[in-house]
Amino acid sequence: MISGSAVLAFFVIWEIVARAGLIDPLFISSPTLVARAGYQLFAEGEIWNDLRVSAAEFLTGYLLAAAVAIPLGLAVGWYTRLYFLLSPFIDVLNAVPRVTLLPLIVIWFGIGIWSKVVVVFLGAVIPMLINTFTGVTTSEERFLRVARSLGASDLTIFWTIVLPGTVPFIFTGLKYAAGRALLGVVVGELYAATAGIGHLIAIAGNTLQTDKVFVGILLVMLAGLVTVEVLDRLERRFDAWRPTVGSAP
Amino acid sequence: MKHERALLGAASVAVFLTLWEGLTRGWWTEHLRVSQIFVSSPSAIAVAFYRMFFVTGEIWNDLRVSSLEYAVGFFLAVVVGIPLGLAAGWYPRLHYVVEPFLSALSATPQVAFLPLLIAWVGIGLWSKVTVIVLLAVLPITISAQAAVKTVDAGLLKVARSFGSSEWQIFRDIIVPSAVPFLLAGLRLAVGRAMIGVVVGELYAATAGVGFMIHLAGSSFQTDKVFVGVIVIAASGLVLIEVLRRIERRVEAWRPRVGAAA
Numbered sequence: 048m049i050s051g052s053a054v055l056a057f058f059v060i061w062e063i064v065a066r067a068g069l070i071d072p073l074f075i076s077s078p079t080l081v082a083r084a085g086y087q088l089f090a091e092g093e094i095w096n097d098l099r100v101s102a103a104e105f106l107t108g109y110l111l112a113a114a115v116a117i118p119l120g121l122a123v124g125w126y127t128r129l130y131f132l133l134s135p136f137i138d139v140l141n142a143v144p145r146v147t148l149l150p151l152i153v154i155w156f157g158i159g160i161w162s163k164v165v166v167v168f169l170g171a172v173i174p175m176l177i178n179t180f181t182g183v184t185t186s187e188e189r190f191l192r193v194a195r196s197l198g199a200s201d202l203t204i205f206w207t208i209v210l211p212g213t214v215p216f217i218f219t220g221l222k223y224a225a226g227r228a229l230l231g232v233v234v235g236e237l238y239a240a241t242a243g244i245g246h247l248i249a250i251a252g253n254t255l256q257t258d259k260v261f262v263g264i265l266l267v268m269l270a271g272l273v274t275v276e277v278l279d280r281l282e283r284r285f286d287a288w289r290p291t292v293g294s295a296p
Numbered sequence: 297m298k299h300e301r302a303l304l305g306a307a308s309v310a311v312f313l314t315l316w317e318g319l320t321r322g323w324w325t326e327h328l329r330v331s332q333i334f335v336s337s338p339s340a341i342a343v344a345f346y347r348m349f350f351v352t353g354e355i356w357n358d359l360r361v362s363s364l365e366y367a368v369g370f371f372l373a374v375v376v377g378i379p380l381g382l383a384a385g386w387y388p389r390l391h392y393v394v395e396p397f398l399s400a401l402s403a404t405p406q407v408a409f410l411p412l413l414i415a416w417v418g419i420g421l422w423s424k425v426t427v428i429v430l431l432a433v434l435p436i437t438i439s440a441q442a443a444v445k446t447v448d449a450g451l452l453k454v455a456r457s458f459g460s461s462e463w464q465i466f467r468d469i470i471v472p473s474a475v476p477f478l479l480a481g482l483r484l485a486v487g488r489a490m491i492g493v494v495v496g497e498l499y500a501a502t503a504g505v506g507f508m509i510h511l512a513g514s515s516f517q518t519d520k521v522f523v524g525v526i527v528i529a530a531s532g533l534v535l536i537e538v539l540r541r542i543e544r545r546v547e548a549w550r551p552r553v554g555a556a557a
Contacts, residue, residue, distance in 0.1 A: 049392035057397070074416060131304035136312070142536075143529040144491040147506070149498060150513025151521050154334060230405040234495050237410060245408070252411020260415075264408045271403035 076257040084258035085265070094247070098266070101232055101243040104160055105270075108167025109228045115168075116175035116224075117217060123176070124183025124213075125205070137176060145169040145227075146234045153239050163235035163243070170231035171224035178220025182213030218282040225274045233267060244270075313338045336518035344519035345526065354508075355527070361503040362493055365421055369428025370489050377433040377485075378478065381440025382470070391441065398437065406430040407495050419500040428492035432485035439481025443474030479543050486535050494528060 058078045064070055065077030072080065088094040123130045123137075149166060156162040190208045199207075236245025244263050251259035317339060319325070320332045332340065348355040384391045409430060413423045447470055455465050497506025505524050512520035 049389055050396050053393040054396050128300075128304060131301045132308040134301075135305045135309050139529060142532045143525060144487070144494050144532070146491060146498070147494050147509065147525050147528050150509055151518065151525075154513060154516065154518065226405070230407060230491070233405045233408050234498075237407070237495075237499055248408055248411055252415055255415055257412065257415065260412050264404060264412075267408045268400060268404040271405070275403065 080258040081261040085262040097244050097247045104163040105232050108164040109171050112168045112171035116172045120176045120179025124180045141173050158239040166235040167228045167231040170227035174223040175220040178216045182216025186212045222278050333516050340519040341522045345523045358505045358508045362505045365424040366493050369425040373429045373432035377436030378440050381437040385441040385444025402434050424496035427496045428489045431488040431492040435481045435484035439477045443477030447473050
């Protein structure tokens, strides 16, 4: 109730300030102008291409990151030596905001879709890797001991104890990585691109078409919300077998 | 083996650096078709690092600008975020008001606002400061809010029944129990503010380490780009370490949980 009216008040004040000319609408636009720009962009269809490009970059980079990070994280968690070998690189990459590498990536991969895919990949791969790794190394010690003393093979232990125990960690990583991936798409496209929502925002911003900028921001916001929701659903699906901890809902 | 970790780590780094250096030296260079311009090499980067710090000294101005942006932005984020979060945790009505805005903001990569911020405040210091505030204020506010909400209800009840004023409760119960949450929020904010500096400067700036990286990148001075990346990585590590020190300091009174170290 209060939330709803706060949001409503925000939009109304924004509209009034713009209409009354207290602040030039050129700079802050107004909700009606944004709505109209959004309608036009979709009606004229010029936005579909940007959406398609951004979505392709996001999905390719994110899925590649998952395909690399989850097996690698499991392996690094399982084989201590491998962890020792790779940890300097993982730690360094974790310390740098990966978007810093953007100018290099543009030199290497050009300003097309692949430079964005690489940025998304780099942004997403580290949190996935670190979470998967943590999941493996925090496997329940007692279960491992019981399994070993009853003569379970390494493969059995991996499939029945380590992997199920790691799933929640993997999902935490996937969720965190989704935010990173989205950041990668936007920054990559703001910096150098020929299409995409970030590119649309940058162009509209440079030409002071503030209403279009807001449409772009809203689309990015929506994409973020949808991604989180999809991952939440997936997580519930994978975790359905787990007994609920805490009070009954 | 006792030093296995250090040995294996050092070995893999050494192999990596050797391969990298070797890429651009030797007869295979022509067949691989890699040139110094694209990949640089550890020795070239070391030379560039030395030159930029001690010969031409060109990096000091960039470092000063970036640090200033970082410091101002982070300070503002703390000054706004902590009181706002504590208040939103304490007064449910305020929480209802700010909640939709906070969740909308946290679903968006805040850097999408950058072109807008530049239209509003220009390409100087303040566009970077505002982007840092936008990025860093969220984890701080959210953690401050969570901190108040998870205060031990038993403590509150005891304090109330002994007639403490709201202010006493706030000072003696809320704030001390909020500290670990706040520190967790600050730790997240440190990294995000760093993203803000870098992205803000890459996108539009006139000085700063991010700007230097951008310039060097567009003129194919790959060695300089790597110097910039190293400087930023090092600053990130230093900031995290500083925060860890502060954490140990303010948390020293707390009884330790779990196994002895």
